[in-house]
Structures are given as C-alpha cells and as structure tokens.
Amino acid sequence: MDTNNFRYFTSGIARTPPLSMAAGITTQKESVDIDLARQQHQAYFKTLQDLGIRMSLLQPAENFPDSHFVEDAAIIYGNTAILTRPGALERRGEVSLLNSHLPSNLNTVELDDENHDATVDGGDVLMMGDKVFIGLSYRTNLAGAQALSKRLKNLNPQLNVYFIEFSGVLHLKSGLIALNDDVLLGNPYLKLKNPFPLNKIIWLPKEEGYAANALVVNGAALVFKECTHTQEVLKQANLIPIPLDLSEFRKMDGSFTCLSLLM
Numbered sequence: 001m002d003t004n005n006f007r008y009f010t011s012g013i014a015r016t017p018p019l020s021m022a023a024g025i026t027t028q029k030e031s032v033d034i035d036l037a038r039q040q041h042q043a044y045f046k047t048l049q050d051l052g053i054r055m056s057l058l059q060p061a062e063n064f065p066d067s068h069f070v071e072d073a074a075i076i077y078g079n080t081a082i083l084t085r086p087g088a089l090e091r092r093g094e095v096s097l098l099n100s101h102l103p104s105n106l107n108t109v110e111l112d113d114e115n116h117d118a119t120v121d122g123g124d125v126l127m128m129g130d131k132v133f134i135g136l137s138y139r140t141n142l143a144g145a146q147a148l149s150k151r152l153k154n155l156n157p158q159l160n161v162y163f164i165e166f167s168g169v170l171h172l173k174s175g176l177i178a179l180n181d182d183v184l185l186g187n188p189y190l191k192l193k194n195p196f197p198l199n200k201i202i203w204l205p206k207e208e209g210y211a212a213n214a215l216v217v218n219g220a221a222l223v224f225k226e227c228t229h230t231q232e233v234l235k236q237a238n239l240i241p242i243p244l245d246l247s248e249f250r251k252m253d254g255s256f257t258c259l260s261l262l263m
C-alpha cells in the first residue's frame with residue numbers, strides 16, 4: 001500500500017476553541033476544562049504542522065461554542081470548498097464565519113438546494129478514493145445528501161456517491177474512517193441500516209470504539225493516546241500512530257477529524 005498518495009495534505013485550517021466551548025451541544029455529562037482543551041488543541045495543531053502542513057489558526061468565536069469543529073461547516077474537494085448547512089440550528093452561523101477565512105485560492109460553492117431544506121454536517125461526509133459516503137442521520141438529511149451529491153458530481157462526474165443511513169453515533173465519521181482507499185476503521189456502536197457497500201472494515205473493540213475517528217494524514221494517524229489497540233491496528237495499516245489527548249473535546253462529542261479542514 002502506498003501511504004504517500006493517500007490523504008496527503010499541504011495546508012489546513014483550525015480554530016482556537018472559545019472560552020464558551022462548554023456551552024456547545026453534547027450528549028456527555030462531564031464538565032470541560034477550557035485551559036486543558038486549549039493545550040490539547042495546541043498540541044493537535046502543532047502535530048499537523050510537524051507533518052508538513054501549512055496550518056492557519058482562526059481566532060476563537062465566542063458566539064459559536066462549537067465553532068472550533070471546523071469540519072462541519074465546509075467540505076473540501078480538490079480546490080473547491082462546498083459550504084454546508086449544519087443540522088443544528090445554533091451551528092448554522094458558523095458557515096459564513098468560516099467562509100470569510102477560507103483561502104482565496106479555493107473556489108467556494110453552496111449546496112445545490114432548490115427548496116432550502118437541505119442540512120449537511122461535514123462530519124457526515126467520508127471521502128475514500130473515487131467514493132463518497134454521505135451519512136444520513138440527525139444532522140444530515142436526504143435533501144442535504146442530494147444537494148451535496150449534485151455539487152460533488154458537478155466537480156467530478158466519475159465520483160460514486162452512496163447515502164448511508166445510520167444511528168448510534170453522532171456523525172458518520174464518528175463511526176467510520178478510511179485507512180486507505182480500500183480499508184475502513186469502524187466503531188462497533190455505529191448501527192448501519194443496510195450493509196455497507198464495502199466489506200473491508202476493521203471493527204474496533206467496544207471500549208475503543210470512539211477511536212475509529214482517527215485523523216489519517218500524510219502517512220500518519222492522530223489517535224487517542226489511551227487507545228493502544230487502535231494504535232496497533234493503525235501500524236498494521238502502515239500508518240504511524242501519533243497518540244494525543246483530546247479528552248476535553250470528547251466531552252463535547254468531538255474527536256480528531258472535526259478539529260481541522262485539510263486541503
């Protein structure tokens with residue numbers, strides 16, 4: 001397997017978590033330590049820089065407690081950013097906030113949504129070679145998946161787009177990520193309504209299920225430091241695991257992919 005060509009990124013965007021981050025949406029009960037969250041975010045940011053990625057850091061946005069989860073507001077495909085329409089009303093404003101800071105060399109398009117009823121969160125969009133899996137659940141609806149699919153097919157008519165109905169986790173990528181163009185890493189808490197179109201999924205044990213959202217980038221994979229089994233799985237897939245602590249983001253239902261937009 002050639003890890004050099006798979007998910008190789010040269011630039012990216014992240015946003016410092018606001019002091020208001022504990023007011024974001026979550027299903028968890030534990031309270032967040034903001035100072036620790038910012039330290040963890042800095043370590044995440046520096047790790048991406050050390051992997052050779054030219055990272056831009058946006059200022060914290062206090063009015064949007066979840067705005068550091070930049071992945072949900074736009075989908076990058078080649079040199080195009082497709083702006084989303086997040087499923088959670090309180091997160092919709094994050095899109096224009098992010099749009100004003102997207103690099104000028106990116107083309108920006110909106111969803112192709114005639115009826116204005118589409119919702120899409122970037123966390124539900126899993127790209128894997130010539131395939132795109134769009135999760136349908138609480139945040140991304142069918143109109144959203146169709147509107148995004150139209151945009152993606154305009155950009156590349158050869159793309160195969162699949163709609164994946166699921167439950168059990170927040171976003172599709174909370175439950176599945178691509179290790180390379182053939183193999184996926186799965187969280188056993190993900191419940192798929194129909195069989196997944198590809199059968200090469202390595203399912204993690206339940207106690208490490210949340211580590212399925214590793215960030216595969218430039219031959220490495222950023223992963224929860226306590227998930228040692230997952231780190232072994234990543235090594236077997238020819239990726240270099242980089243263990244990090246993201247405990248404070250987990251308390252807000254966040255994880256590795258959602259904290260950056262890479263291009």
Ligand code: CIR
Nearest residue numbers: 024025069123252253254258
């Ligand atoms: C939310 O519920 O929207 C945020 N607290 C967490 C979003 C995490 N984003 C992601 O997994 N793509």
